[in-house]
Amino acid sequence: MASLQLKKVIKDFGPTRVIRSVDLDVHDGEFVVFVGPSGCGKSTLLRMICGLEDISSGELTIDGVRANDTRAADRGLSMVFQSYALYPHMSVYQNMAFGLENTGIAKDVVRTKVDAAAKLLRLDPLLERKPTQLSGGQRQRVAIGRSIVREPKIFLFDEPLSNLDAELRVSMRGEITGLHRRLGATMIYVTHDQVEAMTMADKIVVLRAGSIEQVGSPLELYNSPNNKFVAGFIGSPQMNFAPVTAGHGDNIVTEYGETFELKTATKPASGTALTLGVRPEHLTLEKREGSLALPITITGVEQLGGHSLLYGTLSGANASADGPRITAQVAGQVTTKIGETATVYAPPEACRLFEASGEERAVR
Amino acid sequence: MKTSASTPWFFLAPNVIVIVLFTFIPIAINFYYAFTGGVNLYPTQRPGVGVENFSTLLECGSYFDPSSCRKDVFWQSIWNTAKYAIFQVSLMVLFALITAVVLNRKIMGRGFWRGVFFYPVLLSPVVVALIWKWILQRDGLLNAAMVAVDAHPVLWLAEPGWAFFWVTFVSIWAHMGFYTLILLAGLQAIPADLYEAAQLDKASPWRSLTKITLPLLMPNLLVVVVLAMIKAVQIFDEVFVLTGGGPGSATTFVVQFIYQTGFVEPVRLYGIAAAGSLMLALALVALTLLQLKLSNAEKAGERVK
Ligand SMILES: Nc1ncnc2c1ncn2[C@@H]1O[C@H](COP(=O)(O)OP(=O)(O)OP(=O)(O)O)[C@@H](O)[C@H]1O
Numbered sequence: 156m157a158s159l160q161l162k163k164v165i166k167d168f169g170p171t172r173v174i175r176s177v178d179l180d181v182h183d184g185e186f187v188v189f190v191g192p193s194g195c196g197k198s199t200l201l202r203m204i205c206g207l208e209d210i211s212s213g214e215l216t217i218d219g220v221r222a223n224d225t226r227a228a229d230r231g232l233s234m235v236f237q238s239y240a241l242y243p244h245m246s247v248y249q250n251m252a253f254g255l256e257n258t259g260i261a262k263d264v265v266r267t268k269v270d271a272a273a274k275l276l277r278l279d280p281l282l283e284r285k286p287t288q289l290s291g292g293q294r295q296r297v298a299i300g301r302s303i304v305r306e307p308k309i310f311l312f313d314e315p316l317s318n319l320d321a322e323l324r325v326s327m328r329g330e331i332t333g334l335h336r337r338l339g340a341t342m343i344y345v346t347h348d349q350v351e352a353m354t355m356a357d358k359i360v361v362l363r364a365g366s367i368e369q370v371g372s373p374l375e376l377y378n379s380p381n382n383k384f385v386a387g388f389i390g391s392p393q394m395n396f397a398p399v400t401a402g403h404g405d406n407i408v409t410e411y412g413e414t415f416e417l418k419t420a421t422k423p424a425s426g427t428a429l430t431l432g433v434r435p436e437h438l439t440l441e442k443r444e445g446s447l448a449l450p451i452t453i454t455g456v457e458q459l460g461g462h463s464l465l466y467g468t469l470s471g472a473n474a475s476a477d478g479p480r481i482t483a484q485v486a487g488q489v490t491t492k493i494g495e496t497a498t499v500y501a502p503p504e505a506c507r508l509f510e511a512s513g514e515e516r517a518v519r
Numbered sequence: 520m521k522t523s524a525s526t527p528w529f530f531l532a533p534n535v536i537v538i539v540l541f542t543f544i545p546i547a548i549n550f551y552y553a554f555t556g557g558v559n560l561y562p563t564q565r566p567g568v569g570v571e572n573f574s575t576l577l578e579c580g581s582y583f584d585p586s587s588c589r590k591d592v593f594w595q596s597i598w599n600t601a602k603y604a605i606f607q608v609s610l611m612v613l614f615a616l617i618t619a620v621v622l623n624r625k626i627m628g629r630g631f632w633r634g635v636f637f638y639p640v641l642l643s644p645v646v647v648a649l650i651w652k653w654i655l656q657r658d659g660l661l662n663a664a665m666v667a668v669d670a671h672p673v674l675w676l677a678e679p680g681w682a683f684f685w686v687t688f689v690s691i692w693a694h695m696g697f698y699t700l701i702l703l704a705g706l707q708a709i710p711a712d713l714y715e716a717a718q719l720d721k722a723s724p725w726r727s728l729t730k731i732t733l734p735l736l737m738p739n740l741l742v743v744v745v746l747a748m749i750k751a752v753q754i755f756d757e758v759f760v761l762t763g764g765g766p767g768s769a770t771t772f773v774v775q776f777i778y779q780t781g782f783v784e785p786v787r788l789y790g791i792a793a794a795g796s797l798m799l800a801l802a803l804v805a806l807t808l809l810q811l812k813l814s815n816a817e818k819a820g821e822r823v824k
């Protein structure tokens with residue numbers, strides 16, 4: 156069990172900077188999830204932490220001790236690879252025992268530890284099999300088992316579930332969080348799936364293009380995203396965005412001319428371009444006092460029984476066919492048809508505002 | 520479109536004709552010669568002698584002492600070939616393996632070194648032999664260098680032990696690159712993340728090599744060993760140019776014996792040569808079956824284990 160800090164960590168591959176000055180604190184026993192779009196540097200950051208990639212500049216400390224130059228084998232971390240990286244010529248038992256045997260531990264101790272891990276992961280009937288004779292989920296468990304037997308200070312996972320089908324993913328998700336609870340170990344988990352991030356993390360780290368956009372608990376990120384990127388990345392279906400302009404006082408003016416009051420701390424100058432953001436699940440079909448009305452032309456309807464998803468484009472006074480797309484998730488079942496127009500209402504407390512340019516920071 | 524049954528044959532014909540003309544017919548003729556005797560080349564003038572050619576070749580006081588055999592050079596060549604095959608193949612595969620493992624690392628000028636080791640493979644065997652003959656002959660480069668450092672020149676190709684050594688050495692030099700390349704391909708097929716996992720598993724470089732690289736390379740290694748064996752048993756051209764089989768019969772191998780018996784000696788014993796080549800073929804068939812068996816066992820192992 157251990158804590159870990161990254162201080163101004165940078166990674167350059169030749170002339171390309173892949174990680175741009177990352178600062179991060181991982182506390183003892185925390186489940187931290189790195190999330191971000193493909194190519195943002197999640198794997199690279201993880202590989203730097205475990206020592207498979209060296210750190211161009213900045214400092215990595217584990218339990219307060221600088222570990223930049225510690226060899227991967229000596230950092231006391233373990234990694235579950237996206238590809239599992241099981242040794243194909245070894246049995247499940249040998250795969251799990253290899254790391255212990257390398258350290259010259261007595262055979263019977265190795266057996267006890269491997270058996271314990273196998274039991275924990277329900278691998279005991281499979282110990283004599285080769286990896287090729289296992290299902291995806293079983294291989295996944297072997298890869299995790301290989302980590303567990305070594306009793307690492309920190310577990311690292313690189314998109315461990317991305318090769319599994321949707322159903323198995325959900326159950327493996329549960330197994331990994333269960334494991335985290337039982338072992339109480341520090342875990343860092345990489346994914347590009349925000350649902351995984353939301354459901355598993357104590358702390359989510361949202362990365363974009365090698366920089367941290369925001370760090371926080373799942374609900375912090377959901378409720379108060381720092382910027383438009385985080386707002387769009389966290390939550391499913393994605394947050395709706397529509398361009399608006401700052402009016403006088405606390406007013407904003409929508410594209411189709413409606414004026415609406417949204418209090419902001421910074422009060423952008425009148426005429427500033429802003430982006431309005433509102434989550435699909437906060438939109439309703441019933442008009443409520445003080446809500447912002449969003450007229451949409453329906454382009455798709457998904458009836459899911461318990462709730463329905465309406466897809467449309469923002470229409471209204473100066474409507475264009477390629478206006479901003481709006482998704483509304485409404486309770487129950489609807490009778491709306493494609494091609495019809497409808498109005499969805501956004502309660503003011505659910506509306507976010509972002510700068511329309513630069514870093515697109517949240518202003519509300 | 521409907522294809523008639525003969526269409527495939529139309530496309531296969533050129534190949535089939537060439538193979539029949541230059542492989543199957545010669546094999547059939549070889550059998551005929553092996554069971555007929557005399558010194559005449561024309562088939563109808565050759566009397567049938569049954570297995571006499573074979574018994575002549577096999578007539579021996581002790582197979583371990585070629586001089587007690589009726590065809591002493593034949594048995595000398597067999598023992599030479601066996602000795603050569605064992606030394607050449609084991610040393611060559613070992614060096615090829617070491618070279619491949621080294622070249623698989625991220626070393627400086629990797630492409631250049633790969634080229635260096637593969638280059639001799641591109642040379643014609645005769646050219647290889649001539650190059651080394653210039654180096655090794657009585658007044659060759661090596662002796663010139665030895666004289667320059669005040670050492671006594673050695674008759675590298677005229678002393679049996681040295682001649683055998685250099686024949687083995689030169690053939691390793693000439694063919695190693697090919698096997699290195701096969702092993703290199705095998706090494707590169709091993710996923711890099713296995714080594715990363717091994718690194719995190721605290722495996723020392725030596726244990727990575729013995730517990731991960733070698734087991735995963737084993738199928739390629741087996742293929743390489745058997746291929747090299749098959750080539751070694753057939754050794755002829757380089758050695759023929761380099762030493763001519765000498766001194767005496769110190770570097771005479773089976774193929775050279777067959778060639779000399781059939782086409783060089785004043786009395787051309789086609790029957791004996793044909794019988795010798797059938798026996799050589801038998802050895803090659805055995806090796807090939809071994810290779811097939813090994814690679815099948817490998818596949819079966821994959822399925823069962
Ligand atoms: N060895 C390398 N040399 C040069 N560039 C690299 C190297 N490895 C990764 N990169 C680049 O670094 C960036 C981050 O890669 P990384 O693998 O960390 O992305 P990721 O966030 O894990 O993406 P994914 O979700 O697709 O796995 C990418 O733009 C990639 O092209």
Ligand SMILES: [Mg+2]
Pocket residue numbers: 197198199313314
């Ligand atoms: Mg990745």
